[in-house]
Amino acid sequence: VLEMQLTPMLLLLRSTLEQLQEKDTAQIFAEPVNIKEVPDYLEFVSQPMDFSTMVSKLESHAYRSVADLEADFNLMVSNCLLYNAKDTVFHRAALRIRDLGGAILRHAQRQATNTG
Numbered sequence: 167v168l169e170m171q172l173t174p175m176l177l178l179l180r181s182t183l184e185q186l187q188e189k190d191t192a193q194i195f196a197e198p199v200n201i202k203e204v205p206d207y208l209e210f211v212s213q214p215m216d217f218s219t220m221v222s223k224l225e226s227h228a229y230r231s232v233a234d235l236e237a238d239f240n241l242m243v244s245n246c247l248l249y250n251a252k253d254t255v256f257h258r259a260a261l262r263i264r265d266l267g268g269a270i271l272r273h274a275q276r277q278a279t280n281t282g
């Protein structure tokens with residue numbers, strides 16, 4: 167039955183996104199980068215992404231798989247690595263969440279495959 171197949175995925179995606187957000191202890195990925203405070207941001211970053219946007223997308227069924235969620239997570243991380251110099255707290259935080267998030271996403275993919 168289709169709705170049974172969709173529900174586990176939505177629950178898995180919610181749990182995975184919550185685990186990823188927990189690694190952002192400084193909450194620097196929580197909201198969209200404020201263009202008023204970072205006026206040149208869009209000169210470097212063509213597709214901004216942040217966790218609040220990912221939550222909205224998840225709840226509106228924009229993610230059909232762990233890979234879909236992973237693509238926006240990777241976009242968010244790569245935007246940060248691109249815009250911020252290597253010697254910044256932001257750049258270091260992106261490297262850290264990329265590594266911690268990788269393990270979370272690998273585990274989620276295994277669960278999706280098992281219950282899929």
Ligand SMILES: CCOC(=O)c1ccc2c(c1)NC(=O)[C@@H](C)N2
Pocket residue numbers: 194195199200203204245246249250256
């Ligand atoms: C109060 C000013 O906030 C920021 O300048 C700022 C706040 C949050 C940010 C950010 C900048 N840059 C980033 O690349 C993403 C990851 N987070």
